[in-house]
Amino acid sequence: MAKEKKTKFKESVGLDIGSHSIKLVHLKRLHEGYKLLNYEMKSTIPEGLDYSPSDLSPDRFAPVLAGMFKSLKINPRKLKHLVSSIGGDNTSIKQIKTIYLPDDELESALFFEAKKHLPISGAEMLLDYQVLGIEEKTNNMNILLAATTKDLLSQHSQILTDAEAAPGVVDIESLAVTNSFALNSYLEEGIYIILNLGAHKTNMVIYGPEAKFFARDIPWAGYHFTREIMKRKKLSFEEAEKYKKEYGLKEEKVTSDGKTILSLDIAEKTTAEQIAMEVKRSLRFYVKEAGNSDFRKILMTGGTAKLLGLPEYLEENLNLPTEVYNPFANLEMPEKFKDKQDPQLALALGLAMRPE
Numbered sequence: 001m002a003k004e005k006k007t008k009f010k011e012s013v014g015l016d017i018g019s020h021s022i023k024l025v026h027l028k029r030l031h032e033g034y035k036l037l038n039y040e041m042k043s044t045i046p047e048g049l050d051y052s053p054s055d056l057s058p059d060r061f062a063p064v065l066a067g068m069f070k071s072l073k074i075n076p077r078k079l080k081h082l083v084s085s086i087g088g089d090n091t092s093i094k095q096i097k098t099i100y101l102p103d104d105e106l107e108s109a110l111f112f113e114a115k116k117h118l119p120i121s122g123a124e125m126l127l128d129y130q131v132l133g134i135e136e137k138t139n140n141m142n143i144l145l146a147a148t149t150k151d152l153l154s155q156h157s158q159i160l161t162d163a164e165a166a167p168g169v170v171d172i173e174s175l176a177v178t179n180s181f182a183l184n185s186y187l188e189e190g191i192y193i194i195l196n197l198g199a200h201k202t203n204m205v206i207y208g209p210e211a212k213f214f215a216r217d218i219p220w221a222g223y224h225f226t227r228e229i230m231k232r233k234k235l236s237f238e239e240a241e242k243y244k245k246e247y248g249l250k251e252e253k254v255t256s257d258g259k260t261i262l263s264l265d266i267a268e269k270t271t272a273e274q275i276a277m278e279v280k281r282s283l284r285f286y287v288k289e290a291g292n293s294d295f296r297k298i299l300m301t302g303g304t305a306k307l308l309g310l311p312e313y314l315e316e317n318l319n320l321p322t323e324v325y326n327p328f329a330n331l332e333m334p335e336k337f338k339d340k341q342d343p344q345l346a347l348a349l350g351l352a353m354r355p356e
């Protein structure tokens, strides 16, 4: 969503601290565009742990992050342009329309508007906004509201300071996902659906150059696929992760009892079905709210975008062309990274390319 502005920094670091893994992208700014200097991706799940989400401690992030700075030879104390993100529960984003308000009234008016529109309690809320435009005919303003809680932001800052980095710009995940797409693609008219499929959640964004912006987080993603495999095949978490990466949703060879993994339990909705259902629901809501159904394409990013068979599954179920998005398409790449373009890094890239 960020507008093109003059940028001063020469190098930037985008940092995506996900519940499963930390992704760091180090870019150099060129006269036009960016060059990838380095990147790293590290799991934060302790080895051998058959976890449920509540077993994971927020203390696990900082040591992993500190190790990444070290192996990438980045001195966190000297970082000039660090952009990181927060997402999930306690973040919220919404495009609203208000009557025209002059600058000096806007902020306080928006605070009251935000309380109406965003599910975050007033006293705890930190609010940010961006004026997207003023409608000529009505003089109404289109505004993007983004909010989080003080607690969530300070938890996030703590991870950075524990790894000896000073918090820089903090963006909301769904905005960074949008950035990585909008700054890297030739956009035609119409509406794009971006799904950043992580481990515990999927950031869903509806975005188009002229379309109303919509974002929400769907509480289904890679962890749920793994859990499903653990249950059905009686495997440990690590075995199931491995199995998932090898077979994905593609039907595996028939097991000894003559069944395939997809046909073991049809009573319960599968994770793939849950995700497709939630996306469908949001699309229906969007059509009603925005009066626009000019959907062109679904673009998948995040670690779970690599799940074999998932793009095909979503394409068939949602009846829209679906592809895994390559966030590196317009980046200058050193030879050693050329064959390693990974959709799991899209958000971190969107952060590193934030133009201010």
Ligand SMILES: Nc1ncnc2c1ncn2[C@@H]1O[C@H](COP(=O)(O)OP(=O)(O)OP(=O)(O)O)[C@@H](O)[C@H]1O
Pocket: 017, 018, 019, 020, 021, 022, 197, 198, 199, 200, 201, 202, 221, 222, 223, 226, 241, 244, 245, 302, 303, 304, 306, 307, 308, 344
């Ligand atoms: N090749 C692969 N095939 C299928 N799944 C994969 C593959 N590689 C990674 N994953 C899955 O991707 C998930 C991690 O993705 P990602 O790094 O985007 O999540 P995260 O940002 O840490 O999580 P979240 O955003 O939910 O907090 C894990 O569930 C992992 O099992």
Ligand SMILES: [Mg+2]
Pocket: 016, 017, 018, 019, 198, 199, 302
């Ligand atoms: Mg993530």
